[in-house]
Amino acid sequence: MRLTASKGLSVISDIDDTIKITGMPMGRDFVVRKTFFEEYQAAPGMSGRYGEWHDAAFHYVSGTPWQFYRPLYRFLIHEAGFPPGTFHMKYTPKNFGSRVTWRQLRELITDEMVTHNQKLRQISDILSDFPDRKFILVGDSGERDPEIYREIASLFPGQVVEIYIRDVVNDRKRNPERLEGMTVISAETFVREQPKE
Structure with missing residues (x-):
């Protein structure tokens, strides 16, 4: 275990569709298949990019x-070669007999603002805990990472030095203003299959 120094560089990274292929833009059925029934797959080229930040501390949000x-840590760190770091994930009760657990799991899949607020809070806490560190934020365009990171950069302007977005929905062409001021990482885009008539 490595302690994070008060000064230095940190990388805050999203996981799904940033460093691990999940297919969030494809919808619930696709995500369930990728999560429970298929082997995890790393996003091409991302572990090499992360390896270039030699002296950085990593925080996966x-x-x-x-x-x-446990399965994510094992896959990302031991199999896919991403740097070790802290993990900040969504709290969900583990009592599957509870209605609260099932409600929270349903919200997780259907309500983007639940994840938005959780990530905004957790990332803000990290930056507040390390006011003298500089931060690189890495996410993807499939959910709300550009919006969350833009808000973080406005709240902590002296700490956020770069925002990287892996563009999985082709916003670099369809919606370029969404990614304005961010470094875009080209990626294969997710395209929903049209139902057959």
């Missing part, structure tokens, strides 16, 4: 429930 920590 995700809307994924904390119950997935």
Whole structure:
């Protein structure tokens, strides 16, 4: 375990569709298949990019429930070669007999603002805990990472030095103002299959 120094560079990274292929823009059925029934797959080229930030501390912030920590850690760090770091995930009760658990799991899949607020809070806490560190934020365009990171940069202007967005929905062409001022990482885009008539 490595302690994070008060000064230096930190990378705050999303997980789903930033460094691990999940297919969030494809909808619930696709995500369930990728999460429970297929082997995890790393986003091409991302572990090499992260390896270039030699002296950085890493913080992985995700809307994924904390119950997935062990398989995600094993895959990302031991199999895919991402740097070790702290994990900040969504708290979800583990009592599957509870209505609260099922409600929270449903909200996790259907309500983007639940994850938005959780990530905004957790990232703000990290930057507040390390006021003398500089931060690189890395996410993807499939959910609300550009909006969350833009808000973080406005709240902590002296600390956020760069925002990288892996563009998985082709916003660099369809919606370029959404990614304005951010470094865009080209990626294969997710395209929903049209139902057959």
